[in-house]
Amino acid sequence: MRSFSFSSIPNLEDLSFSSFSTSPNGESRSYGTGYSRGLVWMEKVHMYLIDPEASILLKEIAELMILAGHAPNMCRAYGETRHNMLMRCLSLLDVQIEQKSYDNPAAATANGACSMQLYEKNQKMWIQALKVFVSTILPEERNSCAQIFGCDRKVEEDCFARATTRCTGELLTFGSMMANVKVNDQQHHKVPLLLQMHEELLKLQPTINNLMSGEAKGVISEQASMLLDKLGKEASSLLLEFLNVCSNLKPWQNTVLDGDILPLTQHVVGFVEQLNEYSDMIDLILLLTVEKEDKEITKSPWERYVLMLLARLQVKVEEKAESYKDERLRYIFLMNNAMHVLKGSGSSDLSMSMWDDQNRQQFVIRVEQYATAYLRASWTGALFQLSDQAVPRELPYEIRSTNSVKKSMKKFNSALGEISRVQTTWKVPNPQLRQHLRLVILQHVFPAYRAHLRRPRPGFHMEKHVKYTLDDIENHVLDLFEG
Structure with a gap:
């Protein structure tokens, strides 16, 4: 040697x-x-x-x-x-x-x-x-x-x-x-x-x-x-143990005030993305003895595991959402978490077979439903003040054109101020979703507000009661959801 x-x-x-x-x-x-x-x-x-x-x-x-x-x-x-x-x-x-x-x-x-x-x-x-x-x-x-x-x-x-x-x-x-x-x-x-x-x-x-x-x-x-x-x-044992962990977590004592993504959601999505690299090997070692519908039988053990994991995550997210007393913020929270899972499913790190059109469409629909529920809960009251229905029909025309219009404008200004003050602190971390929400809000508010300002009212000077211009409203909306 x-x-x-x-x-x-x-x-x-x-x-x-x-x-x-x-x-x-x-x-x-x-x-x-x-x-x-x-x-x-x-x-x-x-x-x-x-x-x-x-x-x-x-x-x-x-x-x-x-x-x-x-x-x-x-x-x-x-x-x-x-x-x-x-x-x-x-x-x-x-x-x-x-x-x-x-x-x-x-x-x-x-x-x-x-x-x-x-x-x-x-x-x-x-x-x-x-x-x-x-x-x-x-x-x-x-x-x-x-x-x-x-x-x-x-x-x-x-x-x-x-x-x-x-x-x-x-x-x-x-x-x-x-x-x-x-x-x-x-x-x-x-x-x-x-x-x-x-x-x-x-x-x-x-x-x-x-x-x-x-x-x-x-x-x-x-x-x-x-x-x-x-x-x-x-x-395999640790994978199944993680399923149980997601199912048995106790309710959180502290509520995040801005509606941001749940840490558990981020952890689960990151865990799935990390393990997907080894999906073929997991298929060899993972044996799941669970009853599945016929449509799930064709999926691999790894795909079935991920779907089970996401289903249990959804239960925990909805459980956490109940701690939000503000209905509007509750929908923001649900939407953020569903969007985070949807974004993870579109990652190049995940196989397309796991996220077929049906699975992805379910999350797309879920995000849209939460967004619609948020818009209804948050903006319906304010937009109602801009409609003719906000002015009682049983009152004479002159009165409807003065006192009632003044009250409706005051209520709208107050509602917009509250939304701007509160929801600016709420958080929508996904930039595409944040911009989409703002755009949808403007598409609903702009036409109604513009029509309200231009509606003919003989003898009534609307400009004296206008607190926000269209540009002001746009700036307020664009400041929302920054956290």
Whole structure:
């Protein structure tokens, strides 16, 4: 093997990914799920591999030892030596398993759980280590064994198995521990991380099977399959648990005064968008035993899950809406949440099959219904004062043209002032929806107000009682819903 002076490395235990995040020219090069792969870092990995030039000399020694009948002892010595070196290499990749970890995966964390930040860091390290170990280290070790022990196929397989089986098993065991670890934050945040681990292992499993052989192949293949099954079951369990969380949340004590989007709505939509990248994998691991109508049978498990999740979200949104005493603000709140889901459904991150025309149309109709209900509750009273119906018909014409018109104008001015004062503080975060609402309001108010001002009233000077011009009304409406 190469001769290295480890004393030249100040802190061998600090050789983690954070030390090799950039290349010599200062440019970060992406690799895996977030860590960078630099030339310096690859040099550290290759420190633990066998130099091809040394393989030539080792081959001559191995052939002599095999001829002399020392193959069993040689295999044991080689396997133990290389195992120790590869375990050091795993330590370089920050994969370190202590004996206490087998009994308590979260032994080093407080209260038996770790932070989400730490969990994500370890998860990324594991994926990175798995990629490097399977794609680089194992093939290199396999080539070295072929070069050194190629004269005897059985010896070659034995040496490779002894050198790599336990290391590979340790790496898979670390992944299994990751599936068990609890996090301090909500557990469902682990789902995308578990799916990433599942996806990477599933892609690398054929390579592992091709490199291994004999009894070692059976052991590692079984362990990899068990880990895939464990990751899938844990992700599936957390997905179903999240459904229950959405259903069992208690009513909120505090009411947001501006009608903005419910945090739960933002969280659910973001959760769906994040997981949709793994929809094919979720279809494999997600088993829903729920009764569905015939039209839903054709949908995939992931699509059915999302529809169930949104249905439960809608129940919680409507439950929250009941806490709004102002009917107008209640409809603004409902409209904001429905629009946020509709906007998420139109994201390029979501598959079109999940949001077919029927599903999208349901949310479009829901937004329109809430908007119509808001307009009716908020503006009907003000617009009524601009109509002839606001003036009692049983009164003489002269009186109807004076006192009653004055009162109706005063009531309209008061209603518009109240709407402007109150609803300016309300919030419609979606800019398209906000502009659409303003436009619809103006389309209703402008014609009625203009007709009211131009309606002939002999002997009555309307301009004396006009508080708002058309431009004033437009400015007031354009200030609404900014929050």
